[in-house]
Amino acid sequence: MLAKLAALVLAAPRRVLATATLLCVLLGAPAVTAPLDMSFLSVVDRDVPLIARYLAMNENVGLSQRTVLLLEGSDDAVQAAASRAVETLRASEHVDWVFTDPRHPAGSRVVLAALTSDPMTLAARDIARGEAAFSVVEDAVADALADSGVSIGWTGVPAQTIQDIEATLGRFMWLSPLSLLIVLALLRVVEPRLSRLALIGTPMVLAVMATLGVSALVFGNISFNEGFFGIIVCGLGADFALHLLVRLREERASAAFPEALTRTMRGAGGAIAAGAATTIGAFTVLSLAPETMPHRMGVTGAVGLLLCLGLMLTWLPAAWLLLDAEGDAPATLTVPGVAWLASRSVRRPAVVLGLTAVLLAGSLAGLGRLRYETDFNRIVNRDVPAGAVAERLQQLFGGNAAPWVVASDTLAEARVIATALAADPGIVRVEGAATVLPPGIDRLPPGLPEGVVAQLRGRDGRWLTWVYTGYAGLDTVRLAEDRRRIEAIAPDAAGYGMFIEAVVAGDHPWARWVALGILLLVVAVLLIDLRSPRWAVVALLPAVVGMTVTVGALCWLDIGFGVVHVVSVPLLLGLGVDDGLHVVHRLRDDPTLPADLATTSVGRAIVMTTATTCASFAAILLSNNPSLESMALVILIGLPMCLLASISLVPAAAAVLRLRPGPPVARNS
Numbered sequence: 001m002l003a004k005l006a007a008l009v010l011a012a013p014r015r016v017l018a019t020a021t022l023l024c025v026l027l028g029a030p031a032v033t034a035p036l037d038m039s040f041l042s043v044v045d046r047d048v049p050l051i052a053r054y055l056a057m058n059e060n061v062g063l064s065q066r067t068v069l070l071l072e073g074s075d076d077a078v079q080a081a082a083s084r085a086v087e088t089l090r091a092s093e094h095v096d097w098v099f100t101d102p103r104h105p106a107g108s109r110v111v112l113a114a115l116t117s118d119p120m121t122l123a124a125r126d127i128a129r130g131e132a133a134f135s136v137v138e139d140a141v142a143d144a145l146a147d148s149g150v151s152i153g154w155t156g157v158p159a160q161t162i163q164d165i166e167a168t169l170g171r172f173m174w175l176s177p178l179s180l181l182i183v184l185a186l187l188r189v190v191e192p193r194l195s196r197l198a199l200i201g202t203p204m205v206l207a208v209m210a211t212l213g214v215s216a217l218v219f220g221n222i223s224f225n226e227g228f229f230g231i232i233v234c235g236l237g238a239d240f241a242l243h244l245l246v247r248l249r250e251e252r253a254s255a256a257f258p259e260a261l262t263r264t265m266r267g268a269g270g271a272i273a274a275g276a277a278t279t280i281g282a283f284t285v286l287s288l289a290p291e292t293m294p295h296r297m298g299v300t301g302a303v304g305l306l307l308c309l310g311l312m313l314t315w316l317p318a319a320w321l322l323l324d325a326e327g328d329a330p331a332t333l334t335v336p337g338v339a340w341l342a343s344r345s346v347r348r349p350a351v352v353l354g355l356t357a358v359l360l361a362g363s364l365a366g367l368g369r370l371r372y373e374t375d376f377n378r379i380v381n382r383d384v385p386a387g388a389v390a391e392r393l394q395q396l397f398g399g400n401a402a403p404w405v406v407a408s409d410t411l412a413e414a415r416v417i418a419t420a421l422a423a424d425p426g427i428v429r430v431e432g433a434a435t436v437l438p439p440g441i442d443r444l445p446p447g448l449p450e451g452v453v454a455q456l457r458g459r460d461g462r463w464l465t466w467v468y469t470g471y472a473g474l475d476t477v478r479l480a481e482d483r484r485r486i487e488a489i490a491p492d493a494a495g496y497g498m499f500i501e502a503v504v505a506g507d508h509p510w511a512r513w514v515a516l517g518i519l520l521l522v523v524a525v526l527l528i529d530l531r532s533p534r535w536a537v538v539a540l541l542p543a544v545v546g547m548t549v550t551v552g553a554l555c556w557l558d559i560g561f562g563v564v565h566v567v568s569v570p571l572l573l574g575l576g577v578d579d580g581l582h583v584v585h586r587l588r589d590d591p592t593l594p595a596d597l598a599t600t601s602v603g604r605a606i607v608m609t610t611a612t613t614c615a616s617f618a619a620i621l622l623s624n625n626p627s628l629e630s631m632a633l634v635i636l637i638g639l640p641m642c643l644l645a646s647i648s649l650v651p652a653a654a655a656v657l658r659l660r661p662g663p664p665v666a667r668n669s
């Protein structure tokens with residue numbers, strides 16, 4: 001099939017180029033008019049019971065819009081600053097109402113404000129521009145209290161959300177260009193001619209554009225998921241192109257451009273297609289997950305990689321043929337160390353297998369330390385002061401910025417619930433309509449300020465009871481304990497803690513079936529492609545080694561696993577299998593070529609694809625975001641291990657299994 005595809009490209013390169021470009025433009029057209037939903041809620045499964053209950057209460061009470069201002073200093077200075085802050089907040093068009101807590105220790109004041117917009121529904125780009133209501137209000141209060149001599153701290157859902165996004169995006173504003181420059185510098189090692197590098201970039205742009213269009217057709221909008229996967233599509237597309245480019249340079253040393261291109265398509269093209277099939281298959285299986293985030297990730301990843309693969313095997317060769325076929329054949333790429341490692345591996349296969357066994361044993365020993373990260377404050381950006389302010393608020397007031405709330409149809413019902421909650425030793429404070437309004441009164445006095453009314457009645461008219469536990473953090477284990485305690489008395493209670501619990505530590509029973517499905521699909525692809533169980537095992541070895549060592553290393557480093565690994569693990573599996581397949585295909589292409597030379601030939605390309613992919617993810621280590629850093633570590637540990645296993649373990653295993661006999665061992669080697 002690839003030979004026919006190469007013949008088609010050689011026979012009608014202009015038609016291939018025009019058809020592929022037009023197809024991508026047509027597929028990408030829906031993205032132009034599709035609504036953008038780049039908010040945090042765009043990747044949340046709203047049908048999860050805990051999330052659905054929180055969102056329903058949020059609609060009634062505006063939990064995600066309530067932000068808390070904590071002021072500390074001398075009592076006189078704090079009192080004056082609080083008055084000035086309240087005046088500033090009331091004058092802001094971004095604030096619905098303001099409420100000042102009348103109870104306060106000396107030297108501190110708390111001001112509660114309800115913003116006009118929910119930060120979880122805002123687009124990330126608007127937050128990055130400083131256009132979020134919280135950002136505007138925060139700056140206004142900071143200016144108003146600049147000479148007050150008091151400390152200013154913000155907490156609550158708006159502060160937690162906006163500070164995290166601003167800190168993370170602020171880093172990426174300079175990390176992304178840095179990453180791109182590093183990748184381009186590495187690509188220049190392979191191909192110094194800018195014209196050919198530009199040709200590599202064009203199909204990746206077309207693939208991303210078409211993927212966004214398909215996502216718009218399937219989902220009805222474009223979310224943060226699709227934007228993120230544009231980076232992954234570009235990274236893997238560069239890998240496809242690099243394998244073609246390195247093999248083309250090798251073939252041009254002994255053949256004219258048309259013949260070299262045909263050999264490249266037949267040789268490297270097969271391995272590229274098979275390797276891509278494993279990654280596409282992994283994302284396809286992931287798309288079967290019932291939750292929103294993994295489902296959209298799976299669909300977008302599968303479509304994007306399929307389009308990118310098609311363009312790299314059609315558009316790119318056609319462009320090379322039309323625009324860059326003339327000129328001297330470039331020198332063969334040389335990567336120090338690859339030939340030495342491949343040579344030693346085929347001569348000493350037992351040593352390679354023994355060292356691999358020791359490495360795997362050490363990695364498996366670390367699995368006893370495996371843990372799931374449950375603390376949301378250890379997942380978000382470290383430059384988020386809202387968590388520390390929440391703990392300080394707990395110390396001073398015996399309450400926190402994210403209390404639980406119960407809505408009751410009658411005041412009598414609210415009083416019963418408030419009494420029961422107050423009797424629980426794990427609850428430190430209960431307040432609301434039942435504690436403010438004396439018995440015998442069943443309606444609010446006229447003329448109350450809007451901020452006071454908002455503490456007593458919801459938007460639907462039901463009476464509110466606010467519940468404060470003794471915990472101000474965001475560890476989902478403790479949050480779940482508090483939730484169960486409150487639910488035993490008020491089953492319909494809701495709070496931000498339950499939202500965090502569902503997002504961070506939600507039950508994902510489908511995950512094990514998705515993992516098993518991905519593994520079975522990868523094995524099936526290898527068996528179909530290689531038609532040999534033994535060769536399939538050999539091709540799978542780099543992925544097995546890479547994933548085992550990566551998981552073991554993260555365990556030994558005491559790094560908790562989380563939702564982000566849903567993305568990185570299938571990606572690592574696909575890339576690892578891809579590396580092994582390229583070496584296996586090269587070993588099988590020409591049985592007369594010594595195993596070490598065959599491995600060295602394709603190993604050069606694997607080194608460069610590993611380097612470019614690792615460079616893309618290395619910048620994330622500077623993001624100061626633990627969850628993103630752990631995702632980057634999966635790639636930065638796993639991919640180099642897949643590379644080493646491909647160059648050493650694959651030829652060694654092939655020799656041990658007598659698939660490719662190694663050279664005779666020299667006595668004095």
